[in-house]
Amino acid sequence: MAQKIVAGNWKMNLSLKEAIDLVESIDQEDLDKDVRVILFPSTLYLQALSEKTKLELGVQNFSEMDKGAYTGEIAISQIRSVGGSIGLIGHSERRMYYKESNDVLKAKVNQAVEEDFDFIFCCGEPLEVREGGREMEYVSRQLKESLFHLPKDKIKNKIIAYEPVWAIGTGKTATAEQAEEMHKNIRFWLKEKYGEEIADSVSILYGGSCKPQNAKEIFACENVDGGLIGGASLNAKDFTTIINSFE
Numbered sequence: 001m002a003q004k005i006v007a008g009n010w011k012m013n014l015s016l017k018e019a020i021d022l023v024e025s026i027d028q029e030d031l032d033k034d035v036r037v038i039l040f041p042s043t044l045y046l047q048a049l050s051e052k053t054k055l056e057l058g059v060q061n062f063s064e065m066d067k068g069a070y071t072g073e074i075a076i077s078q079i080r081s082v083g084g085s086i087g088l089i090g091h092s093e094r095r096m097y098y099k100e101s102n103d104v105l106k107a108k109v110n111q112a113v114e115e116d117f118d119f120i121f122c123c124g125e126p127l128e129v130r131e132g133g134r135e136m137e138y139v140s141r142q143l144k145e146s147l148f149h150l151p152k153d154k155i156k157n158k159i160i161a162y163e164p165v166w167a168i169g170t171g172k173t174a175t176a177e178q179a180e181e182m183h184k185n186i187r188f189w190l191k192e193k194y195g196e197e198i199a200d201s202v203s204i205l206y207g208g209s210c211k212p213q214n215a216k217e218i219f220a221c222e223n224v225d226g227g228l229i230g231g232a233s234l235n236a237k238d239f240t241t242i243i244n245s246f247e
């Protein structure tokens with residue numbers, strides 16, 4: 001059985017004080033013990049937040065290099081040294097605004113595996129691809145070119161987030177049927193390549209305007225193991241309601 005996970009992607013929001021307040025408010029709520037909760041604040045705040053909370057903390061991006069002359073980049077070892085234990089790879093905003101290609105994302109996957117650093121691999125199609133009915137082909141290619149080169153033992157228990165780009169920050173959520181359809185396919189591709197046991201061990205999260213109002217219905221889908229939450233993770237009540245939305 002795949003682990004249930006709810007992760008909050010704070011993106012480029014909040015001052016340090018606001019981030020500390022938010023973490024403290026989340027900590028005060030009663031959270032479903034069966035759910036793994038992960039926060040992705042600004043990397044700048046990791047050290048301060050790790051001193052305030054036991055919640056798992058991660059980064060929204062990291063370097064595909066291990067160290068050296070790469071101005072402005074942050075290495076996995078540096079992230080670990082300030083309390084980060086997991087990273088997002090391939091969020092659509094990184095792909096779109098910073099031109100991260102499938103090749104660069106593959107290198108980040110390899111670096112994470114090399115350093116035994118956990119990650120959430122993000123995939124998802126833009127609006128024109130969905131309108132053209134090519135979303136399955138598009139997402140399967142993202143997975144094939146950046147993730148599915150990993151051997152069986154390295155893909156076990158990993159996390160994939162399906163985030164249709166047209167649903168991110170737009171208020172337009174995929175319907176539970178649209179999410180389940182893609183998640184079912186991702187599980188099928190995993191099964192085809194790695195076998196049933198491995199496919200069932202991978203957590204597949206949904207992301208894109210997931211809110212307290214729709215989380216229950218989305219999380220109830222057979223192949224949805226949780227969510228990657230943007231906007232709604234900036235509000236402690238909304239985020240914790242989403243965490244507690246599993247049946």
Ligand code: PGA
Nearest residue numbers: 168169208209229230231
């Ligand atoms: P959203 O963002 O929930 O604000 O749509 C999700 C994400 O980008 O991870």
